[in-house]
Amino acid sequence: MDVTIEYTHIDRFIRGLLSHYDVIAPVARDGRFIFDRIDDPAAVSPQYDTTLLPPVKWIYPNNEVLLEFDLRDITKAAVIAQGRPQALTFVHPCDINAINLMDDILAEEPSDANYLTRRRSTVIIGYECLGPCKENYLCFDKGCHITYKGFDLFFTDIGGRYYVHVATEAGREIVEEDGIFKKAAYDDWVDLMKARAERKKGFKKVIRGDMEMLSHHLKEAYHNEIWDIEGKKCLSCGACVIVCPTCYCFDVSDEMCPDMEKGVRTRRWDGCQLRGFCKVASGENFRKDAAERVRHRVFKKEVYLKKRFGRSGCVGCGRCIDYCIAKISIIDIFNHVMDRVRENV
Template structure:
């Protein structure tokens, strides 16, 4: 993002956010495109670079994958199996190559390519912002940051809930704020498009299908957002600002014990999370045994070997401790460190959990238990 800071350095207060979204819409930053042209728009992306978009996989499942034709793209979808995070932080990323003949040659590797991510929901963009915050922290993750520079993010705004698992309004990820190059919002027979960076402008110019938006369009967009404010509600019966306190009271909550029995430790919840970034390092040599690669691969705090250290000691042996760790990583630790809640409300962890561990239910149960504690204190 050349002209726009990719990350907010501080979470804006609600009133500022309201101001940004509703009062500060500059008509000249918006374009429109007729709905029937959207497929043509996707077609015109192909000459620019590799295009990745949501594709239907059957049984209510979607994935982000490379598309070669607009036919495969799904414009309406529920969050994909894996978040588009996999393009910023590949599942298996080469970070080093080595070769030994007479002498040992070691070469660091950064893998990146020009990529257009089309159709990203605001929850996943919120995930990008979280990752960006972490990777920009010292020591900077050069691979991630370089890769990000080569990716164009084209968002699609959700005008309604995807399903019952989402909690995007609770974390404020249901509205586009920042972190994208273009944002498509569906109005009656057009998409109104927020052009948010020079990369976005470039796409608008190269595809040549856009018209300038008029004040009437902006009015319509404003009305849509007002309508959305009625559709989306705070899914968790508390406010975001109370979350750190809630977690400070919940270390010994009974819900963790319940999770001990339920959780299968399959790591699905962390694999599908847009803000998880834990990794393992692995090395592979080829069959000559003289050269090879070092990889960074996704890893998960939910798995048995994750917290095992020398001597066979496992400092997070119980499944309850691992699940608790996951929740504290989303709602407590990162608030101190980065001033952000690391949940985007996409609902993937709840959707994918075979054991039916539901993020919203866990939070609600924490709130209930914690309320009881507070009352006891007063009585």
């Protein structure tokens, strides 16, 4: 079932959502955008580029409490898996593709109870970007500028109104209750097709080579000089892995109340680019050079996750490029590897 909604009704639509969900939406902050919890529809900026942190972080939050315990009786420790109903709204296709991959990764047995609990209480309202958000993107090469699943509703701007694809039962309930959605007519569909055709013209391929072969070429380039070149630049600051919508590495630690009786076990985001990530208790560091760590990040996305889940771990959002102050770019790395292949042929 597909419906439409006039621009002027978006406020009412968000207000309706607010009565059932914590609404997470793109909002402007200091000239950039973030996904934040809102309670005023006016705060929402549907026209945004790429947010600083991806929306998936609302399903996989930092410093999440996993367990509560009491040192007086450790057998009473209890799992904290929270799932308040939340709506992630105006989510771009790249970020939906990322959530789809995170779903696969974290649902793989032994599946992650905390993530899945939150995921099950989350509805996702997609929003079709009308072209590349910004300079650094490779979503088109990745085929992640579009998405076919992973949303409850999906909005496309067709001029004066949005075309809304209703994909799930939860989505249907939202559009039925509001009374501001109209059943999509043939003309709406024609406008949708026109908008999509127009949209497609904006995207460009940025990788010089066949993306299907990337994984293979990278494996051949395991000892390529590019890793040392990029490793020299790398600050090991972890920005790339913190902002990545498909990074899920974490560390676990305990925190005690001041009375030293009760405490919590929490997990915080960790990342393979940080120096101490592979250090064991004896002091040995199994990935001690920045070059090895940079290579691992790229391989994790393009080789290891691809082998395991059938698709690349990179959705092409470009955040890791935008937020690397050392200007390490996966686009440049991929092109370097692709160029080398061409030279050798």
